[in-house]
Amino acid sequence: MNSIIEIRDVSKAYGGVVANKDISLDVEQGTITGLIGPNGSGKTTLFNSIVGYHPIDSGSIRFEDKEISRIQVQDIARLGLIRTFQQTRIYKAMNCVENMLISLPHRKMRFLEAFSRNSATDFENADRLLEFVGLYEKRFLMAGSLSFGQQKLLEFAMALMNEPKTLLLDEPTAGINPTLINGLVDRLLRANREFGITLFVIEHNMRVIMNLARKIYCLAHGELLAQGTPGDIQNDQRVIDAYLGAH
Amino acid sequence: MDQVLFNLSLLGEYPIVNLKIVIDGIMIGALFALAAYGLALVWGVMNVKNLAQGDFVIAGGYVSWWLAKYGVHPLLGVPAAFVVMWGIGWVAYKLVISRVVEKDLFTSLLATFGLAIMMAQILNLLFGSDTQSIKLDYDTLYFFDGFIDVPIAKLLGVLLAATLAACVIIFMKSSRMGQAIRATAQDARAARVLGIDTEKVYAFTFSLNSAICGAAGAIVVMVWVIQPFYGITHSIRAFVIVTAAGLGNLPGVIAAGLGIGALEQYGSHIFGIGYQQAIAVMLLLAVLIFRLIQQRRVRKSLQ
Amino acid sequence: MKSGKLVLYSVAVLFTLLAPFIMPDFKTQLATLWLMIIVALTWDMTGGQMGYNSLGNIFFYGTGMYVAAVICIALTHDVGSYTNAFSDQVYVFSDAEYFTGVMIGILGAGVFCSACALIIGYLTFGLRGPYFAIGTLGVAIAAGELVSNWDWVGGGQGISLPVFPYDLEQGKIFFYALFAATGVLLFIFLRWLYTTRFGAAINAIRDDEEKAEAMGIHTLRYKLTTWSIAAFFIGVVGGISAFQLIHFEPLETAYQTINLGIFMVVCVLLGGKGTLWGPVIGAIVFHLFKEVTWNYLLGWQWVALGALIVITVVYFRDGIMGWLMSVKPEWFGIRVEKKSEDAMQEAGT
Numbered sequence: 001m002n003s004i005i006e007i008r009d010v011s012k013a014y015g016g017v018v019a020n021k022d023i024s025l026d027v028e029q030g031t032i033t034g035l036i037g038p039n040g041s042g043k044t045t046l047f048n049s050i051v052g053y054h055p056i057d058s059g060s061i062r063f064e065d066k067e068i069s070r071i072q073v074q075d076i077a078r079l080g081l082i083r084t085f086q087q088t089r090i091y092k093a094m095n096c097v098e099n100m101l102i103s104l105p106h107r108k109m110r111f112l113e114a115f116s117r118n119s120a121t122d123f124e125n126a127d128r129l130l131e132f133v134g135l136y137e138k139r140f141l142m143a144g145s146l147s148f149g150q151q152k153l154l155e156f157a158m159a160l161m162n163e164p165k166t167l168l169l170d171e172p173t174a175g176i177n178p179t180l181i182n183g184l185v186d187r188l189l190r191a192n193r194e195f196g197i198t199l200f201v202i203e204h205n206m207r208v209i210m211n212l213a214r215k216i217y218c219l220a221h222g223e224l225l226a227q228g229t230p231g232d233i234q235n236d237q238r239v240i241d242a243y244l245g246a247h
Numbered sequence: 248m249d250q251v252l253f254n255l256s257l258l259g260e261y262p263i264v265n266l267k268i269v270i271d272g273i274m275i276g277a278l279f280a281l282a283a284y285g286l287a288l289v290w291g292v293m294n295v296k297n298l299a300q301g302d303f304v305i306a307g308g309y310v311s312w313w314l315a316k317y318g319v320h321p322l323l324g325v326p327a328a329f330v331v332m333w334g335i336g337w338v339a340y341k342l343v344i345s346r347v348v349e350k351d352l353f354t355s356l357l358a359t360f361g362l363a364i365m366m367a368q369i370l371n372l373l374f375g376s377d378t379q380s381i382k383l384d385y386d387t388l389y390f391f392d393g394f395i396d397v398p399i400a401k402l403l404g405v406l407l408a409a410t411l412a413a414c415v416i417i418f419m420k421s422s423r424m425g426q427a428i429r430a431t432a433q434d435a436r437a438a439r440v441l442g443i444d445t446e447k448v449y450a451f452t453f454s455l456n457s458a459i460c461g462a463a464g465a466i467v468v469m470v471w472v473i474q475p476f477y478g479i480t481h482s483i484r485a486f487v488i489v490t491a492a493g494l495g496n497l498p499g500v501i502a503a504g505l506g507i508g509a510l511e512q513y514g515s516h517i518f519g520i521g522y523q524q525a526i527a528v529m530l531l532l533a534v535l536i537f538r539l540i541q542q543r544r545v546r547k548s549l550q
Numbered sequence: 551m552k553s554g555k556l557v558l559y560s561v562a563v564l565f566t567l568l569a570p571f572i573m574p575d576f577k578t579q580l581a582t583l584w585l586m587i588i589v590a591l592t593w594d595m596t597g598g599q600m601g602y603n604s605l606g607n608i609f610f611y612g613t614g615m616y617v618a619a620v621i622c623i624a625l626t627h628d629v630g631s632y633t634n635a636f637s638d639q640v641y642v643f644s645d646a647e648y649f650t651g652v653m654i655g656i657l658g659a660g661v662f663c664s665a666c667a668l669i670i671g672y673l674t675f676g677l678r679g680p681y682f683a684i685g686t687l688g689v690a691i692a693a694g695e696l697v698s699n700w701d702w703v704g705g706g707q708g709i710s711l712p713v714f715p716y717d718l719e720q721g722k723i724f725f726y727a728l729f730a731a732t733g734v735l736l737f738i739f740l741r742w743l744y745t746t747r748f749g750a751a752i753n754a755i756r757d758d759e760e761k762a763e764a765m766g767i768h769t770l771r772y773k774l775t776t777w778s779i780a781a782f783f784i785g786v787v788g789g790i791s792a793f794q795l796i797h798f799e800p801l802e803t804a805y806q807t808i809n810l811g812i813f814m815v816v817c818v819l820l821g822g823k824g825t826l827w828g829p830v831i832g833a834i835v836f837h838l839f840k841e842v843t844w845n846y847l848l849g850w851q852w853v854a855l856g857a858l859i860v861i862t863v864v865y866f867r868d869g870i871m872g873w874l875m876s877v878k879p880e881w882f883g884i885r886v887e888k889k890s891e892d893a894m895q896e897a898g899t
Contacts, residue, residue: 051764054545055544055545072763073760073763073764074763074764074766074767074768074769077763077764077765077766078766078768082764082765082766083764085761085764089758089760089761089764090761091753091754091757091758091761092757093757094753094757098750101747101750102750102751102753102754102762102765102767103765104747105766106751106765106766106767106768107766109747111768111771113747114746114747114748114751114772115743115746115747115748116746116747117745117746117747118747158765162765162766296680296684298684343860343864346864346865347863347864350867351679352679352680353603353679353680353683354863354864354867356603356680356683356684357603357683357815357819357859357863358859358860358863358864360605360812360859361856361857361858361859361860361863362856362860363856364808364812364852364853364855364856364859365852365853365856365857365860366856368850368852368853368856369853371852372849372850372853479691483684483687483688483691486684490681519699521699522695522696522699524691524695525691525692525695525696525699528688528691528692528695529688529692531684531685531688532685532688532689532692535674535677535681535684535685535688536673536674539673539674539676539677542676543676
């Protein structure tokens with residue numbers, strides 16, 4: 001198995017506060033990888049470093065063997081590395097289908113193709129993915145009128161519409177009704193299996209991440225604390241201490 | 248072009264000219280810094296980018312000029328302009344600004360632009376479009392065999408500006424209202440939760456800004472000239488200074504203000520007085536593009 | 551609904567064709583109305599559809615005027631000596647020279663302004679929100695000041711162009727036709743553009759640029775293209791205006807930052823930002839209001855303009871179309887939650 005994302009010795013400090021210190025990890029092609037850690041352990045900072053929201057102080061981040069730690073957000077996105085936001089970001093004043101159509105993979109489009117209308121296939125894809133996340137009935141509603149959980153599902157569908165190679169999900173289950181969580185986990189697994197998308201997931205819900213990921217990294221105080229299979233992580237005393245605050 | 252080269256060579260041949268330009272620039276720049284400080288205040292506290300800033304300055308100048316016509320001493324015109332512009336600022340807040348504080352930024356920018364057009368036109372109708380100034384019959388100090396002339400009136404102006412700035416800064420640091428303003432600037436919602444009447448704070452801040460501008464204008468009319476339509480250039484200067492210095496950076500605002508004053512004097516010495524407005528605006532573009540490149544380096548955009 | 555639209559468009563086309571003959575005394579005002587519609591529509595391309603509020607679009611209008619004039623003169627004469635205020639030489643243009651000059655001048659103005667938009671846009675599109683508005687305002691003011699100091703193009707005196715070679719009334723119809731043709735072309739173009747992926751992409755930039763970037767949309771490319779198309783049309787009408795006005799000068803006519811430069815923003819806000827018809831309706835309402843009231847305001851008209859801006863911005867932000875949309879959402883195909891049953895039924899059948 002080869003790594004699609006390779007992070008080596010990445011450090012990032014905000015003023016005097018060290019958010020990430022010498023972090024090295026790999027996300028393997030075609031797998032689901034988890035990233036856990038207590039609040040403030042630097043998970044979202046690491047995500048932001050990967051997708052280019054801020055410069056890193058030192059280290060290297062490679063995506064498909066290409067150094068991406070110096071290029072801009074949209075260039076990274078066009079390589080096929082897409083993220084979703086912890087606070088969902090969708091186009092609230094458009095309906096679901098329009099949201100989906102905007103998310104067409106622009107990296108696969110020639111510029112002149114932008115001057116045409118969306119094809120029947122695009123509409124079919126949008127409908128199919130909305131059905132996949134269970135929003136088909138609501139597809140003509142304004143996205144802003146959906147519940148928070150539904151908006152999250154819509155954002156997930158939009159990310160899939162973009163046909164990414166790798167998808168970074170920042171707490172996909174936060175704020176979602178517990179009864180819907182199993183369905184979401186199932187969809188994440190299917191997205192990985194059926195569409196072949198590599199997933200890198202920040203998650204607080206232990207039950208979810210244990211069911212989802214094959215490999216898990218745990219951060220604490222900005223440093224990589226532990227890594228391994230769900231089983232290893234569950235039994236790792238350091239991880240348990242970190243979560244209980246003994247650290 | 249020849250003229251420009253000649254003016255440039257003058258700077259090299261007579262270094263003393265540089266000193267004169269810098270002194271002139273700093274004396275003007277002190278007033279720019281004052282207006283910019285006001286802008287930084289409303290920008291930081293209320294997130295309103297006030298394009299009518301320069302028109303408050305000009306209006307303050309006209310208050311003092313008008314009083315001087317009736318024999319009021321120009322130095323008394325400064326506090327008078329402070330008080331009058333406080334009132335005008337309060338009215339502007341209640342009628343317009345209070346309704347755009349929470350809206351998106353372009354709304355407040357455009358609303359204040361409308362305000363700026365209104366004020367400039369009203370001043371034009373009331374006082375005519377001629378340039379005006381107040382001549383103070385104080386002596387002029389000469390240095391370096393008369394190469395450098397510093398009119399005492401200008402010196403007095405700088406002194407007044409410094410005093411006013413010091414008063415405002417002490418007020419912001421030590422008074423209850425100053426504390427409330429600073430708290431609101433950091434987090435308006437938290438301030439509200441803690442029982443601060445942010446509406447009152449906003450009204451006070453905007454009136455204070457307007458009053459500072461008014462006082463600055465009353466000094467401008469003593470040391471320079473005013474004209475109803477010069478407001479926009481003053482606004483742009485204030486933006487340049489705040490953009491260059493960043494919000495909440497008082498020493499930066501003062502330094503940038505003095506620097507802009509000096510640069511403008513250099514510009515109008517080299518290219519001629521006809522380019523003064525253009526130079527002020529070009530400085531804005533230069534600063535914006537410079538900041539943009541800076542931001543791009545940290546993968547951000549200027550917003 | 552379909553036939554209603556057809557009737558609406560036919561009436562609009564008929565009116566456009568017949569207006570100068572029905573109201574022969576108002577040919578110039580009608581031409582100006584088209585000018586307002588065009589600048590409002592182009593301002594809305596960036597301001598309404600893309601969320602980049604420019605206060606400096608007047609730059610393209612002024613530049614268009616100058617470029618068109620310089621091209622027209624340069625085709626047959628030496629520009630420097632033509633614009634020299636102290637020479638008493640008379641310059642003559644034959645009919646053919648005049649009309650080639652006008653046509654090439656207008657197109658050249660459009661192309662030049664397009665190129666300017668690419669350059670200025672490349673420098674300023676990293677600026678978001680109010681910085682972009684102030685930056686573009688700065689460009690317009692600086693350009694006016696610099697041109698008024700540039701003797702080769704007449705300095706502060708401006709440029710006088712040759713007069714329309716035939717009858718004056720025919721000239722008025724000629725310029726009306728140029729404005730109207732540009733306007734109709736622009737409207738049809740935008741009507742199509744806003745239904746394409748391009749339209750959706752610039753709307754995405756308006757609603758959440760960071761998200762659009764995160765989804766890999768080539769934001770800079772879209773922004774530059776949009777602004778340069780807008781600049782092309784503004785440049786063209788600037789060029790037409792130059793020939794229509796015959797004489798123009800830099801600060802009051804060409805780079806008229808607070809007249810036309812702010813009128814276009816007011817028109818769009820009045821009519822409704824981000825809609826196709828909003829700018830058109832806004833321009834008509836504003837132009838009527840202006841023509842009717844201007845002369846009765848006795849010098850206070852500019853104060854009234856300032857007040858109008860403030861009132862529109864503060865109390866009537868969504869404009870006429872925005873208001874209609876909130877009152878009659880079904881006219882615009884907007885569905886709200888209570889309509890979801892219909893949507894489901896539709897999906898079932």
